[in-house]
Amino acid sequence: MLALLHPLGVVVSALFVAGIFVGADSMSRAAEVPTYIADILLAAALLFMVLAILLTRFRVVRG
Amino acid sequence: MSELADILISASFWAAVLRIAAPLIFATMGELICERAGVLNLGIEGIMVFGAFAGWVTVYAGGGLWAGVAVAMLAGMGFGAVHALLTVPFGLSQHVVGLGITMLATASAYYAYRLALPEVTNPPRIEPFQPLHIPGLSDLPWLGEALFSQTALSWAGFACVALTALVLYRTPLGLALRAAGENPQAVEAQGLSVAALRMGAVIVGSGLMAVGGAFLTMSAFSSFFFEMVNGRGWICIALVVFGAWKPGKALLGVLLFAGFDALQVRLQQTGLGQIVPYQVFLMIPYLLSVLTLILMSRRAEVPAALMTPFNRGDR
Numbered sequence: 001m002l003a004l005l006h007p008l009g010v011v012v013s014a015l016f017v018a019g020i021f022v023g024a025d026s027m028s029r030a031a032e033v034p035t036y037i038a039d040i041l042l043a044a045a046l047l048f049m050v051l052a053i054l055l056t057r058f059r060v061v062r063g
Numbered sequence: 064m065s066e067l068a069d070i071l072i073s074a075s076f077w078a079a080v081l082r083i084a085a086p087l088i089f090a091t092m093g094e095l096i097c098e099r100a101g102v103l104n105l106g107i108e109g110i111m112v113f114g115a116f117a118g119w120v121t122v123y124a125g126g127g128l129w130a131g132v133a134v135a136m137l138a139g140m141g142f143g144a145v146h147a148l149l150t151v152p153f154g155l156s157q158h159v160v161g162l163g164i165t166m167l168a169t170a171s172a173y174y175a176y177r178l179a180l181p182e183v184t185n186p187p188r189i190e191p192f193q194p195l196h197i198p199g200l201s202d203l204p205w206l207g208e209a210l211f212s213q214t215a216l217s218w219a220g221f222a223c224v225a226l227t228a229l230v231l232y233r234t235p236l237g238l239a240l241r242a243a244g245e246n247p248q249a250v251e252a253q254g255l256s257v258a259a260l261r262m263g264a265v266i267v268g269s270g271l272m273a274v275g276g277a278f279l280t281m282s283a284f285s286s287f288f289f290e291m292v293n294g295r296g297w298i299c300i301a302l303v304v305f306g307a308w309k310p311g312k313a314l315l316g317v318l319l320f321a322g323f324d325a326l327q328v329r330l331q332q333t334g335l336g337q338i339v340p341y342q343v344f345l346m347i348p349y350l351l352s353v354l355t356l357i358l359m360s361r362r363a364e365v366p367a368a369l370m371t372p373f374n375r376g377d378r
Contacts, residue, residue, distance in 0.1 A: 034173070034174050036177060038170075039169070039174075042170075043166035043170055047145075050159050
């Protein structure tokens with residue numbers, strides 16, 4: 001979903017998700033934030049992505 | 064085979080069936096209300112987890128048990144409001160929004176739990192609901208233990224089924240809600256707002272699902288741990304289909320699934336449990352539920368406008 005169903009986009013979004021999860025692990029060591037922040041971020045990203053797809057369907061019409 | 068008969072005759076088995084069924088009843092009724100209005104609510108699993116956490120943490124922080132139930136219901140309604148907002152006015156894909164809500168609610172519950180209790184390995188216990196003692200009926204020799212040793216929240220679950228059936232089939236609101244799921248154009252022609260009906264249904268349904276989750280922490284187990292809901296939310300979606308979107312038949316489906324679940328736990332302790340790996344027993348309730356779904360719900364009628372976003376003015 002994050003990649004808008006494009007194969008290369010899937011690779012990039014996988015790297016993004018991996019970055020979030022690894023970052024959450026090191027954040028839990030450094031700042032004592034629970035690792036589940038990564039899952040929250042991911043779910044929020046998914047929901048906002050779906051919303052964004054809707055918003056891109058609107059086009060500003062001149063005149 | 065005689066061990067099977069022994070299990071079926073024991074009163075504790077039937078008490079376990081009712082105990083396992085109670086959270087599923089709330090969640091199934093919640094999902095039924097959502098689907099009857101035309102919205103598939105896949106956030107059920109996450110909302111149950113968050114309801115379990117919200118109810119538990121309220122009691123842990125010193126609130127009463129029913130206050131915990133109320134907080135869980137409000138939390139569920141909150142997530143339901145997000146789901147409803149994204150699904151009904153914006154018309155986004157109900158599958159994706161539902162799964163996103165599940166992920167969000169589950170992650171929020173675990174995150175909040177870890178924030179509240181950072182270094183706990185043994186989940187702390189709260190004082191759960193006690194079995195409700197009914198003066199005459201609870202003292203009957205076999206029936207007393209089997210049927211009448213449930214907590215107040217279990218009885219609320221059964222009352223919820225009756226209330227759902229009553230509202231859906233005997234009130235104008237229920238009629239409008241059912242029509243919103245079957246033929247939203249007709250509702251719009253009457254001047255009622257399909258969006259308001261659907262959003263209200265999703266919010267109320269999500270509140271019920273959260274109460275189902277809260278049952279797990281406040282009545283069945285008395286602490287919150289990870290993987291607590293363990294797929295119960297997903298099976299409720301199948302149970303709604305099994306019940307052909309009718310509350311009474313859905314209750315039957317829930318009791319059947321709970322019966323299989325209680326049976327497999329006890330079967331693990333019989334002679335068969337020494338030979339067969341326990342994972343096979345864990346599969347049994349789901350396999351039998353799929354089988355009964357195939358056999359008994361072939362002619363279930365889907366609400367015609369399920370999962371179709373409604374835009375005002377559509378023909």
